Amino acid sequence: MRNFTPIDHAARVSAIRSLLGTGELGLDALLFTDYNDIRWLTGFTGSNGWVVVRPDQAVLGTDTRYGERAAAETEGSDVEILAFHYRSELHRALIKAAGTGTVGLDARSTTHAQWKQLAVDMSLASVESIVGMAREVKDYAEMERIEAAATAADAALQEVEPLLFGTSDLPLTEADIRDELEYRMRRHGADDRSYETIVAAGPDHAARPHHEVGRRTIVEGDTVVIDVGALVEGYHSDMTRSYVIGEPTAQQRDIYELVQVSQTAGLAALQPGATAAAVDSACRAVFVEAGYADWYLHGTGHGVGLQIHESPFHSQVSNDVIQVGNVVTVEPGLYRSGFGGFRIEDLAAVTADGHRVLTHHPKRPFNTSFST
Incomplete structure (x- = not known):
């Protein structure tokens, strides 16, 4: 029986939201597509999804195979779960969640083709992943x-x-x-x-x-x-x-x-x-x-x-x-x-x-x- 200390994903999500709230990043939202970043931040372990963090909310989007799993794994983390059957629906949900401002994304976590597709519908800025840097120091x-x-x-x-x-x-x-x-x-x-x-x-x-x-x-x-x-x-x-x-x-x-x-x-x-x-x-x-x-x-x-x-x-x-x-x-x-x-x-x-x-x-x- 494992009795590990629970990982406080709510605190992690709150810390990222707070960074955006100060305005010092010069960004309106952050988009995470690296699965390790997503897991560290929210607890979600699925193999399809993204997370958008804004000063007022955090949203995890995935497909319907993972909807219930995502809700269970992120419980208590103050992350809203969106699950859709079709890729086009998930893409529209991402655009809506990201909003109309500047969205930071680590270019290393996505392909050139994916970046170009996203850039059609949102204003992207290439930034080093804040979660990726935080992951280097273990709690x-x-x-x-x-x-x-x-x-x-x-x-x-x-x-x-x-x-x-x-x-x-x-x-x-x-x-x-x-x-x-x-x-x-x-x-x-x-x-x-x-x-x-x-x-x-x-x-x-x-x-x-x-x-x-x-x-x-x-x-x-x-x-x-x-x-x-x-x-x-x-x-x-x-x-x-x-x-x-x-x-x-x-x-x-x-x-x-x-x-x-x-x-x-x-x-x-x-x-x-x-x-x-x-x-x-x-x-x-x-x-x-x-x-x-x-x-x-x-x-x-x-x-x-x-x-x-x-x-x-x-x-x-x-x-x-x-x-x-x-x-x-x-x-x-x-x-x-x-x-x-x-x-x-x-x-x-x-x-x-x-x-x-x-x-x-x-x-x-x-x-x-x-x-x-």
């Missing part, structure tokens, strides 16, 4: 759900990890490990997986940061990268652990240790006021100094919330600044075809005095005995 209720997702993934990996090291009587494939992880995450309270679970084994597959799981049998000598996350009430978790099957070589030990040192440096740099680029640099500098810069094939991390990848992004080209309430990954890795690869990833909540790690499964790449 207590959101943290509860993210931590529950992380706990489910921790528990699943705790149960499945021994299978890698011979506690199963049968040869196991990447797909076998993936399937066990996803089943057990649900058993531990997840609604779903957070993303396509990655189990990448061997000198070629483990060299691909986003390998698609196949039927390859996991064998002695393999490096194995497992990237696993759970989904709870729309909120994601994200974690990666890496392994060597059997006795590791000296090279495998050295490169794993290098990744571990890099991740420790990245976590140490994760604090409010730091730039996301500085977090990336802290990890990257370890690899550059050791001569492995060209083995590092991606950025160091990203925000996590209603989306598995959202701001802030840790990379050399990022302009993001870390804030209290961000939930982010720190996930350096080294990869090379013929060798395989290692990645170590933790999810962390940024706090006033640094950060708090949310993923707790131990990092034990070479262990070959487990209590079951």
